[in-house]
Structure formats: C-alpha cells, structure tokens
Amino acid sequence: MSNMFCFQCEQTAGCTGCTGKAGVCGKQAATANLQDELTGALIGLARAVSGEEPTASTNRVMLEGMFTTITNVNFDDEAVRRQIQAVHREKNALVPGCGCCSSHCSRTDDYDMKQLWEDNEDIRSLKSLILFGMRGMAAYAFHALMLGYTDEEVNRFFYKGLFAIGEDWGMDELLPLVMETGTVNLKCMELLDKANTETYGTPVPTTVPLTIEKGPFIVVSGHDLHDLYLLLEQTKGKGVNIYTHGEMLPAHAYPKLKAYPQLKGNFGTAWQNQQKEFQNIPAPVLFTTNCLMPVKESYRDRVFTTEVVEYPEMVHIDDKKDFTPVIEKALELGGYENDHPMTGINGGTQVTTGFGHGTVLSVADKVVEAVKSGAIKHFFLVGGCDGAKPGRNYYTEFVQKAPKDSVILTLACGKYRFNDLDLGEIGGLPRLMDMGQCNDAYSAIRVAVALAEAFQCGVNELPLTMVLSWYEQKAVCILLTLLSLGIKNIYLGPTLPAFISPNILNYLVENFQISPISTPEEDLKKILSK
Structure with missing residues (x-):
C-alpha cells in the first residue's frame, strides 16, 4: 500500500x-x-x-x-x-x-x-x-x-x-479566485440560511437540557436538518426520544423541529469526544455528516450512517431514508434505566442556542442603545471548529477573561468549550449568544453589517473582534468569506493551516492583519488597547 x-x-x-x-x-x-x-x-x-x-x-x-x-x-x-x-x-x-x-x-x-x-x-x-x-x-x-x-x-x-x-x-x-471562493460561499451560506428558515422557521432562543431521560433514544450527529426532520417524523408515537449531538444542537431552536415532543435535549459535547462519550452507549447514533471518528468496539454495533457519510461494516441508510433499522436498534437497546445526567465541559447542565440573525436583529435597537450608553463596550465572535489538539482551552479562558461589559457571539462546535458557562446579561441581553452551526457565520455577518449601518461606519471600525478556531474545510470557506468582505484583524488558531506557505501567509498578514492566537491575556490586552 x-x-x-x-x-x-x-x-x-x-x-x-x-x-x-x-x-x-x-x-x-x-x-x-x-x-x-x-x-x-x-x-x-x-x-x-x-x-x-x-x-x-x-x-x-x-x-x-x-x-x-x-x-x-x-x-x-x-x-x-x-x-x-x-x-x-x-x-x-x-x-x-x-x-x-x-x-x-x-x-x-x-x-x-x-x-x-x-x-x-x-x-x-x-x-x-x-x-x-x-x-x-x-x-x-x-x-x-x-x-x-x-x-x-x-x-x-x-x-x-x-x-x-x-x-x-x-x-x-x-x-482573485481565492477571494471569489469566499464571495460565492457567502451566497451559498445565504442560500442554506433561506432553505433552513423557510422550511423549519426562524430560530428562537431555546434552552436545551443535557440530561438524557430514561428509556429508548437515538443520538443524531452532524449538520443535516432534513435528516433529523425525517427521523422525527418516523419516530412519532414510537416511544423513542431523540437527542442532538455536536453541530446538530442548533436544531432545537427551529420552531418546526422543536415542536416534536420527542426531541428532548443534547447528548455530550463536541465531535472529538465521541469515542469516550459513546462508549457502551445504550442507544444508536446516526451520523448525517462529519464529524465521524474511527468507531470503537464498544459501540460499533450501534453506529448508522447516511448520505455521503460511510464507514466500513456500519449500516448505511440509503436515499430512501427508511430509518427503521435505527429505530429498531433503539428499542432493542432500551436506553438508560434511569435519567442519565450529563454536563458540558465546565460542568453546566444546560446550554442555550437560537440567537441567529433573525433574533439578534429583532432587538437591534436594544443592542445599539447598550453600545451607545457604554453598557456594551466590545463584541467578540469566538467560534469555529473544535478539535482534539492541545491548546484549545485558549478559547474557554478567553471567554472567561473577556470583560463583563463585552458580548460573546459564538457558532459551530467550538462553542462546546464554553457554551455551558453562565456569563450573565447586559441590559436584558445574554452575554453569550449561540448563533448556530458553522454555516450560521452568515448570521454573524448579517449582524455585523447591520451594526455597521446603525453606527454609520465600516465593519472594521466596529468594537468587534473575531477570534476563530479552525479544524476542517468548512472553516476554510468561512475564513475566505470574511476576507472577501474585507474584514481584518482576525485572530486564528490554535495553529495556522499547514497548506498556507510563508509567502501567502505574509500576504494575508499584510493585507488583512490576520494574527495567530497567543495567550488570552496578551490577545485581550492587544485587542482592547486599540
């Protein structure tokens, strides 16, 4: 080989x-x-x-x-x-x-x-x-x-x-084609945002429990809301509860999906912890997209895949979308005998999602007033992919050490580093707002543009800093979108991409002032001194 x-x-x-x-x-x-x-x-x-x-x-x-x-x-x-x-x-x-x-x-x-x-x-x-x-x-x-x-x-x-x-x-x-990739991706994210909201409704702030109720259940991982919807339809009246995992968490905020009583909560944390969290799980796991890791023996008989996700010897649900094998496995395994409490990375027992552009812009007047009054002095978008490599605790510490007069916007699975923290409120608005999946970077862009219009300035003149974590290729297209919009002073980590050569990195630094992350203390000092 x-x-x-x-x-x-x-x-x-x-x-x-x-x-x-x-x-x-x-x-x-x-x-x-x-x-x-x-x-x-x-x-x-x-x-x-x-x-x-x-x-x-x-x-x-x-x-x-x-x-x-x-x-x-x-x-x-x-x-x-x-x-x-x-x-x-x-x-x-x-x-x-x-x-x-x-x-x-x-x-x-x-x-x-x-x-x-x-x-x-x-x-x-x-x-x-x-x-x-x-x-x-x-x-x-x-x-x-x-x-x-x-x-x-x-x-x-x-x-x-x-x-x-x-x-x-x-x-x-x-x-120019690199920049065009980012421009077209913005159009693509706008298309997906329209598809999701017109099909399932505009997301609303929703608190999601992390405890798994007793009885049969299915864990659904990935990003595909359509697959989740089909599974919810097929489990009606079957006595099987559904729990999201990873990037599927924001599904709880969509009105048409949250209307299903069997959509109960969220299982576990980000994708890289699945081999530990799925160990001997008394339920099947359905992967609709990435991120699937090599499957361990203790749960290999209960992993199902669909769409382009496949793994050797795992049962694959084809385009007919008959989830009967998944449902039957849930009933066979029976779930936990008693309610099974789980927590986030920081010990929290619930998380909140649903702060997409529809929600945030509906209270734009409050946001603008909070900025004008000095109640909100800075916005941080801290989000992106999570991963297993050491150093990602940076993002937890950054959020914990961010000034209390700042608001943290987040999205994608990187939020699992801190989304169970209680950061309190400013002027009736939560300091921590989960905007959704990685593709909901579109929401963050919509909010940033709206704030710039409200203050009659450019996005780069806003008290807004993007502190991004990356892992895979969706993060690449989002970064290119931000660059194509001329957004500068992005902090990127935990390491810089191996495929960016020194000359291309110099070009990005000179033209967009991209900075690799250092320490939360040093980066916050640098950001807030401007």
Missing part, C-alpha cells in the same frame, strides 16, 4: 502533513489516495463541463463528490470507488466517447493530484485554499439541495474552481 499525503485539516501530522499509512484522523492511506483520485475525476468532470451544460444530476454528483472528501466524512474505500464511478458516468454522459476518441486531446482527462502536491509551494497554497474552501462550500450547497434549494451561480463556481486547479496558472490568476 502506497503512502498518503494530506494536510487539509488542523490536526495534520507535525503541522506539515500526514504522509504515512494513515492520517491523524484515522483515514487509511488507501482511502486518502482514493479521495485524491475522486478529486482528480471531479477536475476531469469540470473540464468536460467547460464546454457543456451540466444537468441537475451532474451538479448533485459534483456536490456529493466534493462532500465525500471532507475530513471525517467517509472512511469506506468501496463508497469512494462508487463516487468515482458516478463521476465518470456523468462525464461520459456529457461528452460521450471523448476520452477514447481517435483524436484524443486530453480535454476531459482526470487530473493527477500528485501534480498539485508536488507543485511550487505558493501555487500549491493558493490552489489548496480554493480546493478546501470549495469542499466546505459543497457541504452547505448539498444541505440546501436536500431541502430543494439550489443556485446556479454557486453550482457553476465548483466547475470553475476545479478547472483552475487542473491548469498551470500563476499567482495573479489564482489570488
């Missing part, structure tokens, strides 16, 4: 890249190489599309293929091979016989990803920003598609970006 090369996530080996027989995430070299082959096939599809009109089927195959390659999504070699075959079928449908015609011109050939990994480090860095950003964006576009929402500009960009990765382009051509 040949070695792998992968440096797309924050925990990559030695902060340089996973190059052996397996990655730090648990992905085997064979799987990593197949995912490279899948990416190369998608570039071949993009080459074919450059002269043709993609169909709805082509677009879905593109999204599924890109989504499959995100960290902690798919560990199943056969599943990746099926994706490669699906891409080739779509390409052949667009340009029948092109790859084997008598005057072969290589116009639609698959791309060999080794060419990218062995390229000049600055070109590799820019192409990696585009590729990894598009992978994250594909997940958002896929979730919207599952609710019947799509956007042709977003779809077209995937082909444009992938085509560019296969070309011999220089920095002058690639830099």
Whole structure:
C-alpha cells in the first residue's frame, strides 16, 4: 500500500502533513489516495463541463463528490470507488466517447493530484485554499439541495474552481479566485440560511437540557436538518426520544423541529469526544455528516450512517431514508434505566442556542442603545471548529477573561468549550449568544453589517473582534468569506493551516492583519488597547 499525503485539516501530522499509512484522523492511506483520485475525476468532470451544460444530476454528483472528501466524512474505500464511478458516468454522459476518441486531446482527462502536491509551494497554497474552501462550500450547497434549494451561480463556481486547479496558472490568476471562493460561499451560506428558515422557521432562543431521560433514544450527529426532520417524523408515537449531538444542537431552536415532543435535549459535547462519550452507549447514533471518528468496539454495533457519510461494516441508510433499522436498534437497546445526567465541559447542565440573525436583529435597537450608553463596550465572535489538539482551552479562558461589559457571539462546535458557562446579561441581553452551526457565520455577518449601518461606519471600525478556531474545510470557506468582505484583524488558531506557505501567509498578514492566537491575556490586552 502506497503512502498518503494530506494536510487539509488542523490536526495534520507535525503541522506539515500526514504522509504515512494513515492520517491523524484515522483515514487509511488507501482511502486518502482514493479521495485524491475522486478529486482528480471531479477536475476531469469540470473540464468536460467547460464546454457543456451540466444537468441537475451532474451538479448533485459534483456536490456529493466534493462532500465525500471532507475530513471525517467517509472512511469506506468501496463508497469512494462508487463516487468515482458516478463521476465518470456523468462525464461520459456529457461528452460521450471523448476520452477514447481517435483524436484524443486530453480535454476531459482526470487530473493527477500528485501534480498539485508536488507543485511550487505558493501555487500549491493558493490552489489548496480554493480546493478546501470549495469542499466546505459543497457541504452547505448539498444541505440546501436536500431541502430543494439550489443556485446556479454557486453550482457553476465548483466547475470553475476545479478547472483552475487542473491548469498551470500563476499567482495573479489564482489570488482573485481565492477571494471569489469566499464571495460565492457567502451566497451559498445565504442560500442554506433561506432553505433552513423557510422550511423549519426562524430560530428562537431555546434552552436545551443535557440530561438524557430514561428509556429508548437515538443520538443524531452532524449538520443535516432534513435528516433529523425525517427521523422525527418516523419516530412519532414510537416511544423513542431523540437527542442532538455536536453541530446538530442548533436544531432545537427551529420552531418546526422543536415542536416534536420527542426531541428532548443534547447528548455530550463536541465531535472529538465521541469515542469516550459513546462508549457502551445504550442507544444508536446516526451520523448525517462529519464529524465521524474511527468507531470503537464498544459501540460499533450501534453506529448508522447516511448520505455521503460511510464507514466500513456500519449500516448505511440509503436515499430512501427508511430509518427503521435505527429505530429498531433503539428499542432493542432500551436506553438508560434511569435519567442519565450529563454536563458540558465546565460542568453546566444546560446550554442555550437560537440567537441567529433573525433574533439578534429583532432587538437591534436594544443592542445599539447598550453600545451607545457604554453598557456594551466590545463584541467578540469566538467560534469555529473544535478539535482534539492541545491548546484549545485558549478559547474557554478567553471567554472567561473577556470583560463583563463585552458580548460573546459564538457558532459551530467550538462553542462546546464554553457554551455551558453562565456569563450573565447586559441590559436584558445574554452575554453569550449561540448563533448556530458553522454555516450560521452568515448570521454573524448579517449582524455585523447591520451594526455597521446603525453606527454609520465600516465593519472594521466596529468594537468587534473575531477570534476563530479552525479544524476542517468548512472553516476554510468561512475564513475566505470574511476576507472577501474585507474584514481584518482576525485572530486564528490554535495553529495556522499547514497548506498556507510563508509567502501567502505574509500576504494575508499584510493585507488583512490576520494574527495567530497567543495567550488570552496578551490577545485581550492587544485587542482592547486599540
């Protein structure tokens, strides 16, 4: 078995890249190489599309293929091979016989990803920003598609970006495409926000218990609200309770979802703790998206996957979405005999979510008045991905040490570091506001723009600082969105991406003043002294 090369996530080996027989995430070299082959096939599809009109089927195959390659999504070699075959079928449908015609011109050939990994480090860095950003964006576009929402500009960009990765382009051509990735991702997040709110209602502040009630239950992890909705429909009257996990927590704030009485609370904390928290769990776990970790023996008989998430020997729920096997496993296992108290990282017994742009902007007058009166002196957006690497306690300490006249906005699973803390209120507003999943960075942007308009200034002139944690590719596309909007002075950690070369890092520092995190005390002093 040949070695792998992968440096797309924050925990990559030695902060340089996973190059052996397996990655730090648990992905085997064979799987990593197949995912490279899948990416190369998608570039071949993009080459074919450059002269043709993609169909709805082509677009879905593109999204599924890109989504499959995100960290902690798919560990199943056969599943990746099926994706490669699906891409080739779509390409052949667009340009029948092109790859084997008598005057072969290589116009639609698959791309060999080794060419990218062995390229000049600055070109590799820019192409990696585009590729990894598009992978994250594909997940958002896929979730919207599952609710019947799509956007042709977003779809077209995937082909444009992938085509560019296969070309011999220089920095002058690639830099604008990096920024365009962020611009298109904003449109994609707006699309998903519309899909979620028009389908399930505008999120409202909701307190979510962390205690698991006695009796049969199912834990649902991931981001896909549509899968959760279908499971809630299929468990009506079955005596099975549903608990969210990880990035599914914000589902409790959507009126149409919270109306189901069997949606009870949240199980556990962030994704990287699942191997400990799921140990001998008396219930099944359904993974709808990342982040799936290698499954331990103590719960391997109760893990189910769906959509593009797959793991060898795990039961996969196909597109028919019949969750009967999951429900039957819940009834068989029976759940806890008594109520099972759980706590957050800091010992809290409940968390609150639902402070999306609809809620925050509905009280914008109170927020503006609190700023004008001096009650609120600073806003911090502290959020992003959580992860296992040491140093992420920085975010807990930062929130704890932030001045009491500041408001903490948060989103994504990074919030589990501190979302069970009681930070009190300012002027009737909670100091800690969970805006939702990682894609709800759109809400944070909407709020920031609205505040800038209210104070007649630019976003960079607001008393607002973004302190972000990153782990995988969705964080990349969100960062690119912020940069495309011209937002500066972002603090990023716990480490800087391995795929950003020194020259590209210097460019980001000089043009956007991105800073790596240091210590909470030093960073707060630096921020508040401005």
